[in-house]
């Protein structure tokens with residue numbers, strides 16, 4: 001039983017680290033708390049409740065989490081402080097020892113945040129974890145993580161993020177996500193369709209499908225990702241869908257063909273490669289080789305020559321010799337992709353990658369990142385240049401009055417509308433534009449409005 005009077009009138013501060021999934025979940029926490037009468041603390045205002053949704057993808061992420069917790073505790077000395085997310089799951093004991101933290105919720109428990117808060121505030125909370133003086137921990141072992149915290153929320157801009165899947169069964173040797181988020185699981189297509197209809201009623205026009213390993217969708221319900229895509233495509237009020245990231249071995253030819261003629265799935269792909277060297281891919285226990293990856297890119301280009309293709313690459317992982325890195329560089333140089341998201345490898349406790357003896361030093365990691373980022377810049381610039389002068393549709397995002405507006409084309413080219421041309425009513429509207437040359441900091445193409453789309 002939840003007593004809403006304990007929530008009413010309280011002010012909450014939120015802090016999120018990590019991926020889109022975390023941001024989407026935090027935004028859902030905010031929505032749930034808002035429904036209970038909790039408002040968001042304004043800038044400089046002291047909060048009664050702090051929610052910190054953490055990430056543990058790298059050592060730096062862990063460090064940032066600890067810093068954020070300390071800062072929020074310091075700035076909100078009377079607040080009830082809740083820490084959840086991947087770092088809270090993996091390092092719950094360490095988090096519970098941080099001065100000022102009241103409640104640590106693991107990945108299985110965060111779905112029941114409101115219940116936990118209600119119990120804590122009414123003094124009926126049972127303690128099933130370590131109780132470090134005043135801090136209570138609720139966290140189950142990874143294998144027991146079963147809940148799915150649904151989330152469909154507006155990001156800080158125009159787009160909505162729909163969580164379609166959580167967890168991962170792949171256990172790549174460098175990754176802690178399966179330990180932090182548990183095994184792959186998903187809700188039913190029916191429930192996701194209902195969430196999207198509700199978002200459409202709130203005004204959503206573009207939705208990004210998020211998850212940890214989205215292509216694995218259907219394991220829990222016996223459905224398939226393809227079924228989900230088709231069901232969502234039928235919801236006419238949503239004009240655009242993007243898929244945040246798909247493992248190459250799960251990106252089916254059927255899906256590529258479908259996206260090329262679908263009503264609302266955009267010609268925009270984000271595919272993690274991690275390495276172009278088959279030796280390294282084997283060490284990582286990835287589920288494909290460079291040949292399969294190249295075939296997928298070729299297939300996308302065959303159906304959608306103008307698609308934006310973003311690729312994740314990890315540099316400096318254990319076992320990446322200079323020869324392996326050169327193979328990766330040459331592979332990516334010859335691949336018709338649009339942008340590289342480059343991540344330096346970070347050692348994670350408990351991962352099997354630590355058994356690989358060959359270590360890459362930090363200086364080499366930086367040099368390799370730099371070379372790949374330069375390659376990425378060259379590719380993105382060439383892609384953007386192809387569309388200068390083209391007529392296309394852009395979904396514009398809210399901008400402060402008197403500032404230029406930004407938005408994206410269907411194939412994810414960032415577009416800038418000058419402050420003179422920007423209008424409040426263009427927010428969340430599809431507009432027909434003509435693309436011009438690069439803006440002053442070369443992060444977008446300038447545009448002139450032709451008409452409403």
Ligand code: SF4
Nearest residue numbers: 168170171172175177
């Ligand atoms: S596919 Fe690999 S890298 Fe991605 S979340 Fe799963 S284990 Fe981690």
